[in-house]
Amino acid sequence: MNIPGSGIFKGLVVTARNFVGSYFEKDRLTTEQYPEERPTLPENARSFPFLVYDGTDPETGMRCVSCKICEKECPPQCIFIVQDRDAAGKAIKRPKVFNIDIAVCMSCQICVEVCPFESIRMDNAYELSAYDRFSSLLLDKSKLLKSNTYYRSIHPTEAAETDGRIEADRLKKEAAAAAKAAAAQKAAAEKAAKAVEAAPELQKPEASA
Amino acid sequence: MNEFLQRLNALSWDACSQWLVLIPSGVMLLAAAAAAALRNLIHAALCLTLSFIALGIVFIALGAEFVGLVQLLVYVGAVAMLIVFAILLTRPSDLAGAKSPFAGLGPVGGILTGAGLLVALLAFIFSSPVAKTALPPAPVAPVAKIGELLMGSYIVPLQVVGVLLTAALIGAAVLAMEDKQP
Amino acid sequence: MNFFALPVHFVQAPNELKAWFLSLLASFGVPAWLLVVISAVLVIGTIIGVFLVLFALTSVLERKILARVQNRYGPNRVGPCGLFQPVADGIKMITKEDLVPRSADKIVHFLAPVVMMVPALMVLAILPYGRDMVPAELDAGILYFFAVGAGTEVAVFMAGWGSNNKYSVLGAMRAIAQMVSYELPLIISAVVVAMVTGSLAPSAIVTAQGDFAFGFFPGWYVFTPWGFVACLLFYIAALAESNRCPFDLPEGESELVAGHLTEYSGFKYATFFMAEYVGMFAICGLLVTLFLGGWQAPLPFLTIVPSWCWFFGKVAFVAFTMIWVRATLPRMRIDHLMTFAWKFMLPMSFAAFLAAACWHYAGRGPLAWALSAVIVGVPYLVLGNHFTARFSVTNRRYQFSE
Numbered sequence: 001m002n003i004p005g006s007g008i009f010k011g012l013v014v015t016a017r018n019f020v021g022s023y024f025e026k027d028r029l030t031t032e033q034y035p036e037e038r039p040t041l042p043e044n045a046r047s048f049p050f051l052v053y054d055g056t057d058p059e060t061g062m063r064c065v066s067c068k069i070c071e072k073e074c075p076p077q078c079i080f081i082v083q084d085r086d087a088a089g090k091a092i093k094r095p096k097v098f099n100i101d102i103a104v105c106m107s108c109q110i111c112v113e114v115c116p117f118e119s120i121r122m123d124n125a126y127e128l129s130a131y132d133r134f135s136s137l138l139l140d141k142s143k144l145l146k147s148n149t150y151y152r153s154i155h156p157t158e159a160a161e162t163d164g165r166i167e168a169d170r171l172k173k174e175a176a177a178a179a180k181a182a183a184a185q186k187a188a189a190e191k192a193a194k195a196v197e198a199a200p201e202l203q204k205p206e207a208s209a
Numbered sequence: 210m211n212e213f214l215q216r217l218n219a220l221s222w223d224a225c226s227q228w229l230v231l232i233p234s235g236v237m238l239l240a241a242a243a244a245a246a247l248r249n250l251i252h253a254a255l256c257l258t259l260s261f262i263a264l265g266i267v268f269i270a271l272g273a274e275f276v277g278l279v280q281l282l283v284y285v286g287a288v289a290m291l292i293v294f295a296i297l298l299t300r301p302s303d304l305a306g307a308k309s310p311f312a313g314l315g316p317v318g319g320i321l322t323g324a325g326l327l328v329a330l331l332a333f334i335f336s337s338p339v340a341k342t343a344l345p346p347a348p349v350a351p352v353a354k355i356g357e358l359l360m361g362s363y364i365v366p367l368q369v370v371g372v373l374l375t376a377a378l379i380g381a382a383v384l385a386m387e388d389k390q391p
Numbered sequence: 392m393n394f395f396a397l398p399v400h401f402v403q404a405p406n407e408l409k410a411w412f413l414s415l416l417a418s419f420g421v422p423a424w425l426l427v428v429i430s431a432v433l434v435i436g437t438i439i440g441v442f443l444v445l446f447a448l449t450s451v452l453e454r455k456i457l458a459r460v461q462n463r464y465g466p467n468r469v470g471p472c473g474l475f476q477p478v479a480d481g482i483k484m485i486t487k488e489d490l491v492p493r494s495a496d497k498i499v500h501f502l503a504p505v506v507m508m509v510p511a512l513m514v515l516a517i518l519p520y521g522r523d524m525v526p527a528e529l530d531a532g533i534l535y536f537f538a539v540g541a542g543t544e545v546a547v548f549m550a551g552w553g554s555n556n557k558y559s560v561l562g563a564m565r566a567i568a569q570m571v572s573y574e575l576p577l578i579i580s581a582v583v584v585a586m587v588t589g590s591l592a593p594s595a596i597v598t599a600q601g602d603f604a605f606g607f608f609p610g611w612y613v614f615t616p617w618g619f620v621a622c623l624l625f626y627i628a629a630l631a632e633s634n635r636c637p638f639d640l641p642e643g644e645s646e647l648v649a650g651h652l653t654e655y656s657g658f659k660y661a662t663f664f665m666a667e668y669v670g671m672f673a674i675c676g677l678l679v680t681l682f683l684g685g686w687q688a689p690l691p692f693l694t695i696v697p698s699w700c701w702f703f704g705k706v707a708f709v710a711f712t713m714i715w716v717r718a719t720l721p722r723m724r725i726d727h728l729m730t731f732a733w734k735f736m737l738p739m740s741f742a743a744f745l746a747a748a749c750w751h752y753a754g755r756g757p758l759a760w761a762l763s764a765v766i767v768g769v770p771y772l773v774l775g776n777h778f779t780a781r782f783s784v785t786n787r788r789y790q791f792s793e
Contacts, residue, residue, distance in 0.1 A: 004778070012719050015715060015718050019715075022462055251499065278535050281542075282538040286542075352534070
């Protein structure tokens with residue numbers, strides 16, 4: 001015969017155990033006390049895009065060549081690019097103005113996927129609250145440029161893969177250039193050899209004289 | 210120190226005890242008049258509750274602690290709630306349409322009846338021996354003595370009242386129960 | 392007595408302080424009637440002050456204890472460990488807009504919080520906070536407590552009706568039905584104690600629990616079979632009277648929005664909230680007085696600690712168990728609630744009554760203890776098993792309101 005009320009008593013014991021345990025067992029309280037403790041974001045967390053630059057100087061190390069593919073592909077059209085022109089008025093491969101409106105950006109990462117020059121990547125900074133409605137949320141080139149070292153720190157795997165790809169491309173280009181130079185040299189050497197074969201008599205009196 | 214405070218307490222009680230009876234009595238009369246006169250049924254019920262509370266205070270001020278507290282407990286806690294529940298559950302519409310056959314006379318009939326009753330009551334009270342003899346000292350009625358009397362000399366009325374209340378309870382339960390049809 | 396030297400007797404400190412202050416005033420020629428008024432004001436002011444501070448503290452401690460039971464932190468931003476949270480809550484409540492529905496009954500709607508708060512504060516007058524520390528020595532103190540507590544029901548009705556809102560009226564009806572149903576076991580449990588003590592005065596009840604059996608075991612009524620059952624019934628009925636979990640159907644958000652409190656905002660809601668907590672403390676105080684020995688210390692040598700410390704310590708413990716129960720149990724349905732009150736608690740309270748009477752008339756010896764334990768235990772097991780039995784699955788009988 002069960003004692004009526006024993007269920008409630010067992011429930012009270014469970015509750016008491018939870019209460020006392022919450023002071024002594026550290027893994028019971030899973031609350032992260034923001035803003036003292038920041039949450040650990042997973043590696044692929046993304047918020048808004050940023051521009052990558054190699055080296056130490058943002059303007060010279062910038063990878064963007066102002067091809068405007070990301071501007072065309074952006075679904076909410078939040079990227080605005082103006083190509084830079086040199087003193088003569090000819091277009092050069094860098095952007096003069098590069099604005100992203102992060103109030104509009106929906107973090108779809110399409111701009112990253114289509115960029116052929118590995119220059120635009122997703123950041124994971126989320127504390128971007130501003131006090132005004134529009135102007136602080138329009139990031140210009142100076143706010144968007146962040147170094148490759150920063151990129152490596154937030155997305156190590158992706159950055160390593162990108163760097164590897166860039167390195168491989170560079171090596172391939174160098175190898176191609178070297179091969180081309182070697183081929184050109186070989187062709188020039190063959191040509192010189194042929195020229196020597198075609199006129200060997202001219203050479204001999206020069207050689208004997 | 211406590212004796213000093215007790216003497217202070219005893220000193221002031223006599224001086225203000227008459228106001229303790231007069232003021233709640235006035236409130237009770239006003240509230241009862243309002244309960245009879247108000248249009249809004251809920252307001253009238255709440256004024257009636259106020260008059261019950263005031264009557265309880267009058268009892269306590271007159272020295273009948275037990276009766277006063279039981280008045281509060283039973284009348285305010287149970288009877289007033291009953292009245293209020295009856296109003297809530299039946300939801301009477303505004304009775305503005307009801308016309309009484311005596312409506313044309315105005316308050317004359319009510320005043321005449323009240324005055325006649327007052328005169329008759331005063332005549333009876335002042336001609337009875339109670340008003341002529343000196344009042345005996347007020348009996349001290351601690352709760353224990355009331356309990357002894359109830360269980361001793363007045364046991365039969367107590368049991369009769371108990372049976373009556375039980376019958377009422379059973380009757381109410383039967384009335385409220387639905388027919389259990391399979 | 393030297394009027395300018397503070398007394399050093401710590402145990403009776405509140406009484407000694409008040410007496411010293413009054414004698415100081417008397418030495419300045421203050422008339423006697425004014426001294427009485429000042430004495431009353433001092434006592435009332437202290438009690439209200441203490442209980443309002445306790446209310447503030449409890450509102451934040453309850454949230455923290457509930458949080459810890461649910462494996463999270465409670466409020467911990469405002470002040471050390473979040474203890475200034477009531478200040479923040481108070482500021483919020485005061486600065487909120489006070490909305491009154493256009494078709495609401497203005498007078499009734501306005502007076503409901505007042506009528507709720509006044510009985511909750513008035514019942515604090517008869518509790519014995521310590522040795523010789525009862526604000527009002529009433530011969531029928533327990534009766535006063537229940538009589539004045541009945542005023543709360545009027546307030547609930549006024550709140551529900553005055554809001555002119557279907558949910559409020561429904562919530563008020565359910566709340567009143569709940570309060571009236573649970574008043575019976577409450578009062579009968581209290582009457583059991585009064586019967587055994589032979590008096591309705593709280594100080595006499597506390598004094599009667601002052602003896603120590605075998606020299607060390609406290610003679611509180613909760614340690615007797617009938618007293619234990621009566622204490623449990625009183626505790627459950629107290630939870631129902633203060634509309635606390637598991638009986639908080641009238642104010643459950645998922646049930647009736649907020650029941651009779653739906654149309655109240657800002658300071659009026661804060662007043663209701665305050666009245667509920669002060670009422671909870673008052674009824675805990677009465678439970679402590681009736682069953683847990685009031686201001687008596689549990690062991691003879693612990694009387695060094697002042698009596699008012701023991702009283703408030705016990706009240707704090709009972710309040711903690713109420714919060715503990717709130718963290719554990721789900722809300723009861725209205726028909727379960729009413730069935731529990733009328734079909735289980737009322738017979739059990741009568742059984743406790745009978746057991747107490749048998750205990751007294753059997754001489755209060757070992758035989759009396761065994762007899763009262765049987766008289767209380769058998770109905771408990773029988774009734775309890777009857778109501779918790781698994782019913783066979785048959786065709787459901789639907790009941791519709793006509």
